[in-house]
Amino acid sequence: MEILSHINKRVKQRPEISLPMLDLWRIYTESTSSTIVRNFCVVYIEMAFERLLREEKGSIAPDLLINISNVPEQHQGIILRLVVKVIGECNAHKVDDAAASKYQSISGSNDGLVFSDFCFQTILYQTPPQGIGCPAGLSVVQSERVTGKLPLKGDTLVSRKLGILNVIEAMQLAPEIVYPLYLAAASDSAENIPAEQKVDPAHSSLRVRLMGVFCRSIAAANAFPYTLQCIFGCIYGTFS
Template sequence: MAESSSSTATAPKPKSDTEIEEMLDRMLTRLALCDDSKLEPLLSKLLPLTISSLSSSSIAVRNKVLEILSHVNKRVKLQSDIGLPLTELWKLYSESGAAPMIRNFCIVYIEMAFQRVDAKVKEDLAPDLLLNISRLPIQHQEIILRVVVKVIGECHSGQIGDEVAAKYKKVNNSQDRELFIEFCLHTMLYQRISQSGGFPPGLSVAQVNRVTGKQQLQSNELRLRKLGILNVIQAMELDPELVYPLYIAASVDCEEPVVKRGEELLKKKASGADLDDLNLIKRLFLLFNGTVGVESADSESRVSPGSHALKAKLMSIFCRSIAAANSFPSTLQCIFGCVYGSEMFIY
């Protein structure tokens, strides 16, 4: 009987808040005494463990966690060569039982970690971030989408390997996929804002902030992201109706390489799109008209009409679509916009 009981594995007893606080205090001391040259391997274990301690409701424990994280921030903020445990942080974030506070801190360090890892690690992990993204809080969605698109620009502006392409194809949940494609479309529509102000045609203020994180993107960086997006979207082998607006937007971009690639994909991959698909036509009319004629749209969410080049391209499409001709009041708004200008919409 004794032998039987001794062979039965017993679960480790969870630490009390006092024990956790003492452990964190020792970790802080160890962190403070650690040289910068040895900081990265220490953080690989210390950072996930520290953040996971936020599951405790103890104020003392949480204060100790914040003290450690504050120390980490001061040490690594200006030293981009010090890596952070990206894979471990993402695993912690992805755990089904992770508390909101744990996820909130994880996402901050995940974004920071992506800036410090090798290209191979980035491109392998980026597609995984899109899985179940539609279930995440909106703020986290935006951070992850910006991270993924940044990686796409850095790693796939020239081409995308088969292994990574296969990972992007696994983003097959319709909500996840549409969220990603919408963000890619907004990135494609985005143009650098001049010093005189305003914001890019075809987007709202909120969408611009979502794409940029409220930071102006450099021309070269933006071009690489757009080329990378086109390569990834092509590799995902999506329905032509889903990617048609994206390729249309690319074909009228201000950067010649993007235009060339957009036109190529429009002919090769989207020429068979059903122009009488109601959902597609609705999305195209949104690109043309924006939401200027929608009274309920607030100023930050109001989407401006597309650029003149985009409108010209869209008009040639509408002329070939019965569904577009029968779309009321979008068709009427489109006609009035062409004749009188974007501000003369019928309500």
């Protein structure tokens, strides 16, 4: 404990000092490691991961999901938050082939289900007013699992959600898994649109006419999830 305390004092306030991320992860995943060793490891894994270069994070993040379904729930939250944070930083615009292949490798497994469930909860997450309270659609436990008890805001939250959608697409998950996730994303209100760029919806008669046109279009019908968003917008929408 004294050694760890000494390391904390030396390292915690100096982010330029790197830590042996891969060695820590190897120790954490070894079957012979005790619970107390893993508890300490995950603390330093979180610290080490944050100190990696962006490219290293993007490469390692998918590997952290392997066997995530067998990790203690508290550790799951820490690891999943690390992965999704990197997804927001590295994959908000695209997922490169190497990362896509790694993420796709857990599709159809329990690891993929745990990850997709966390992604769904992140998509559902909205910043509470004044940063207090629990977002609609999530329990307090789920909300804290997504955020780590620190509310996500603005561009950070939007980037994570965009990155998640790109990664989920790359994973080629079963329709029954991605459908609720895409549906939640299509209804998301977290986009930061400047007031001067916001477009008011067309009047109801035009929306009804457009609805009829879209219903006859195969291309429009296949443009999921925008199809659902369009249908709800045409019928019930008051915002564009």
